[in-house]
Amino acid sequence: MTDRPAKPVSASAVDKHVYKVFPNDMNSHNTVFGGMIMAKCDRLALVVAERHSAHVCVTAAVDSIHFRAPAKGNDTLLFNLSLNRSWGSSMEIGARVEAENSYTGEVRHILSAYFTFVALDEHGKPVDVPQVIPETREQTRRFDNAGIRRQARLETRGKLTSR
Numbered sequence: 001m002t003d004r005p006a007k008p009v010s011a012s013a014v015d016k017h018v019y020k021v022f023p024n025d026m027n028s029h030n031t032v033f034g035g036m037i038m039a040k041c042d043r044l045a046l047v048v049a050e051r052h053s054a055h056v057c058v059t060a061a062v063d064s065i066h067f068r069a070p071a072k073g074n075d076t077l078l079f080n081l082s083l084n085r086s087w088g089s090s091m092e093i094g095a096r097v098e099a100e101n102s103y104t105g106e107v108r109h110i111l112s113a114y115f116t117f118v119a120l121d122e123h124g125k126p127v128d129v130p131q132v133i134p135e136t137r138e139q140t141r142r143f144d145n146a147g148i149r150r151q152a153r154l155e156t157r158g159k160l161t162s163r
């Protein structure tokens with residue numbers, strides 16, 4: 001465990017990062033390409049992890065990606081990412097993407113996902129990161145749920161065999 005002081009969720013969160021959809025973001029089905037949204041989430045989750053840890057971080061895993069509704073041409077995407085919980089060197093970052101119709105103000109929930117990042121030291125080895133302080137009821141709920149997901153991840157990894 002690191003002796004660096006715990007940090008609040010708000011110190012690293014990305015809140016309503018705006019991305020305006022253009023025609024080159026569309027797939028052949030004429031909705032926004034999901035891979036573009038995932039890549040932007042990974043990039044922004046990296047910012048959250050590096051703000052919190054003050055180290056170089058890498059994506060170790062992504063799970064529970066759910067595309068809940070399609071985003072359309074002319075939507076404005078709003079990316080929200082925050083640290084749910086940290087353990088030793090790893091951190092879970094939750095992503096929520098919304099699509100806003102900027103003419104009407106209507107907002108739709110597009111994607112939810114959980115990213116696990118690992119902080120690395122100058123030799124490329126995992127290094128412990130500060131604990132996170134949840135400050136709101138919602139952040140406390142996410143903190144608690146992150147613990148349940150980590151437990152499930154560790155159990156799943158333990159059960160899987162490799163050849």
Ligand SMILES: CC(=O)SCCNC(=O)CCNC(=O)[C@H](O)C(C)(C)COP(=O)(O)OP(=O)(O)OC[C@H]1O[C@@H](n2cnc3c(N)ncnc32)[C@H](O)[C@@H]1OP(=O)(O)O
Nearest residue numbers: 042046057058059060061087088089090091116118126153
């Ligand atoms: C932003 C980017 O584009 S990064 C590019 C894409 N990502 C990469 O290339 C990363 C490639 N992977 C790696 O370098 C390594 O597997 C690492 C650094 C992620 C982990 O290295 P390992 O030698 O497995 O480290 P180790 O076993 O000590 O585990 C370190 C931590 O990572 C966690 N971890 C490792 N693999 C996973 C995984 N698949 N899922 C969740 N957590 C994981 C461990 O639980 C541990 O967490 P803790 O310290 O909080 O207890």
